[in-house]
Amino acid sequence: MNFGFQYTIPARIAWFVQELPSFIIPVYYAIGCQSIAGGVVLAAFLIHYFNRQGDVRLSVPVKIWKWNSVVHLSLRGRVLFLEWIHSASYPLFQLDMLYLGMALFATGMYINIQSDSILRNLRKPGEAGYKIPRGGMFEYVSGANFFGEIVEWFGYALMSGSLPAIAFAMFTASNIGPRAVHHHRWYHEKFPDYPKSRKALIPFLL
Numbered sequence: 001m002n003f004g005f006q007y008t009i010p011a012r013i014a015w016f017v018q019e020l021p022s023f024i025i026p027v028y029y030a031i032g033c034q035s036i037a038g039g040v041v042l043a044a045f046l047i048h049y050f051n052r053q054g055d056v057r058l059s060v061p062v063k064i065w066k067w068n069s070v071v072h073l074s075l076r077g078r079v080l081f082l083e084w085i086h087s088a089s090y091p092l093f094q095l096d097m098l099y100l101g102m103a104l105f106a107t108g109m110y111i112n113i114q115s116d117s118i119l120r121n122l123r124k125p126g127e128a129g130y131k132i133p134r135g136g137m138f139e140y141v142s143g144a145n146f147f148g149e150i151v152e153w154f155g156y157a158l159m160s161g162s163l164p165a166i167a168f169a170m171f172t173a174s175n176i177g178p179r180a181v182h183h184h185r186w187y188h189e190k191f192p193d194y195p196k197s198r199k200a201l202i203p204f205l206l
Contacts, residue, residue, distance in 0.1 A: 041156070041159045041160045044102070044105050044155075044156055044159060047109070097158050097161060098158075098159055100155075100158055101155045101156065101157070101158030101159030101160075102155070102159060103155070104151055104152070104154060104155025104158060105151075105152055105155030105156050105159060106155070107151060107155070108147075108148045108149065108150070108151030108152030108153070108154075108155055109148065109152050110148070111136065111137050111144060111145075111147060111148030111151065112145055112148030112149050112152060114135075114136045114137070114144075114148075115133075115136055115138065115144035115145035115147075115148055116145055118133050118134070118135050118138060118144075119133055119145065130190060130191075132187065132191055132194060132195075137203070138198075139195075139198070140198060140199065140203040140204070141180070141184075141198060141199050141200060141201055141202065141203055142180060142183050142184035142187050142198055142199070142200050142201075143176070143177075143180025143181075143184065143201050146176040146177065146179060146180040146201060147180070147201055147202070147203075149172060149176060150169070150172055150173045150176065150177070150201075153165075153168060153169040153172045153173075154169045154173075156169065157169040177201055180200050180201040181200045181201065181206075183200075184198075184199070184200035184201075185200075
């Protein structure tokens with residue numbers, strides 16, 4: 001059904017508006033928070049969105065026809081952060097899980113940023129056509145950027161110890177995991193010399 005509410009805006013602006021609620025809402029509710037562990041989790045959450053806002057992948061216009069993405073991201077920011085406030089005060093909140101989560105989060109973000117950089121620089125100015133991404137985690141999986149994103153959010157889930165964060169990590173995997181599989185199949189169809197040992201999403205497994 002088409003309600004006639006369609007127009008095109010620059011993708012960078014669209015992404016900024018879409019992601020802004022997930023940044024503003026946690027900051028608003030974090031005012032006055034005294035938890036050190038919570039501050040670490042908040043910092044990780046905000047670092048992710050600082051990186052997203054500065055992501056230069058977004059160079060093509062997109063059509064905006066509903067505000068459902070803004071509503072979704074507003075709710076996500078609020079639910080994830082409010083549940084984190086509650087779970088971070090649990091007596092069972094373990095520092096070893098916090099440290100493990102921090103390590104996974106940092107590793108996932110590094111893989112994500114590196115993979116995005118590789119994809120952005122596949123073609124030189126003026127070049128056309130498709131190329132096989134090489135380097136970094138692309139030597140092991142076709143969806144290296146997706147793998148990094150999933151690792152990042154599972155690390156965040158361990159850091160926060162909250163059910164919504166765990167659920168969001170699982171939803172992220174179920175959403176972008178199939179995309180990695182689809183890209184993997186496309187690469188094999190497009191390039192006869194595509195590396196046979198490279199998996200779709202999980203190194204050496206899938």
